[in-house]
Amino acid sequence: MASLSVGRIHRMPDYDHHKKAGNQGDIVKHPALVAAIAEVVDPAAGVFRYADTFAAYAWNPLIKGHEWQKGIGRVAESPILDQNQHSAL
16 A cells, blocks of 8 residues: 655555454454444344455464464453463463
């Protein structure tokens, strides 16, 4: 992506969700999206279809040094969770 600023073109850094998966934004965004879908989808209708025009690869492992350690990693360390639920982290 590029943005214009006073006649110059500045290159925006590429977004890589591979490095950002599980970050603080994800732990807020994903439950909100699930709640929104639960409100608008009628289970009696039987079928729910959608098209994601911004989908990328779906494999985002939680690698040491990436942003998940400040997001879902902190949630996983919380004593609120049962230790068996997140043993893979």
